[in-house]
Amino acid sequence: MKDPASPPRSRIFRLAGQALPAPRLQPGLHVVATPIGNLGDVTVRALETLAGADLVACEDTRITHRLMERYGIETPLTAYHDHNAESARPRLLALLADGGTLALVSDAGTPLVSDPGFKLVRAAIEAGHRVVPIPGASASLAALVAAGLPTDRFFFEGFLPAKGGARRSRIAELRGLDATLVLYETGPRLAESLADLAAGLGSRAAAVCRELTKTFEEIRRGPLDALAAHYDEAGAPKGEIVLVVSGPTEEEASDADVEEALRRALATLSLKDAASAVAAATGRPRREIYALALTLERTSGD
Structure with a gap:
């Protein structure tokens, strides 16, 4: 050749x-x-x-x-x-x-x-x-060791889907994974993806690692919802971005626990109040709990 x-x-x-x-x-x-x-x-x-x-x-x-x-x-x-x-x-x-x-x-x-x-x-x-x-x-490993989150078990997801519906569905699939999550993201999608992660995973600890090893390296740590609010206000950052998100805590309720709590709440409260109460008690996003409450109410009426 x-x-x-x-x-x-x-x-x-x-x-x-x-x-x-x-x-x-x-x-x-x-x-x-x-x-x-x-x-x-x-x-x-x-x-x-x-x-x-x-x-x-x-x-x-x-x-x-x-x-x-x-x-x-x-x-x-x-x-x-x-x-x-x-x-x-x-x-x-x-x-x-x-x-x-x-x-x-x-x-x-x-x-x-x-x-x-x-x-x-x-x-x-x-x-x-x-x-x-x-x-x-490796950008993913560099971000992982600087994030300050558990490293004994981690899952590399790469890029989440670009479209909102597909992205939220994938986040829901990742919710029960007992591992620190490592993801890649672009600047223009960062705030929206952080908001979807906060809605789907709750207020987990996370780190946004940007431009690692470069002159303008930035590592911003905090709860997902706070990070989403920051980048929504600050605008899309430039450069390569790695997101590191902690796994579920021991306090996070299982799906079965949430469903049982909802059934008990629905016996005495309105659908809206029951969803609010269970979301507050479990740390799950209210939107997710409300959708589950609607499903349970329809099922019980059949």
Whole structure:
């Protein structure tokens, strides 16, 4: 897959003013984590891999070029993203079949986390090629360790659905998950998503982690409803955003407990008053309790 007419390139990288040779890589697909903002967070092994590979596949060649230029790496780049993956993948697999070394990077962080790399890795494995992980920065893990919330069990959700109805349905599915939740979000949707999370999960502790490792890094902690109110008033923030939300507390009532409490309340109170009382007692959103009360009332009348 090499062009015999292309000039030879230097397989070196520059670190602290020194030119260092890249060791020979084993043939295969090398999945390389890159910095999420601060270019100083790259690992030496990642630099060795990027310099030693025959080709680097990346989401945006302009972004990856900045990293390569910073460390004096001359390896050619090729675009591999959602819009060209189907046509680009056979060419990358052909390079591997020829015994070449391919480095796969994302725009920032660890590849395959909310990016199109999974299909390439799967295809490489199916074709019998070696896949080598080169670990490093990850926005989700960076946010998790800075949020101040439990880390013994966590669930990476990625992006919630963009449309409100689908987003609220997904949040309802996540409500009973006994784990800290890690999500990605965009600035324009942040306030609305926080409000939906507060309505669906209650006033759980959370952290909004924005522009991690960059100049304007911000970590804002507080209850979901307070964070929603802040960003609704402040407007959409810029940059990459990770949300970290605590799991359910021991005090949060189970669905069965809520239903039983509603049945008892409905025996003596109006539907509206019963829903308000049970919402206050359980910490569940009033809108959710009211909808359940309507269902119970219809069922009892059948």
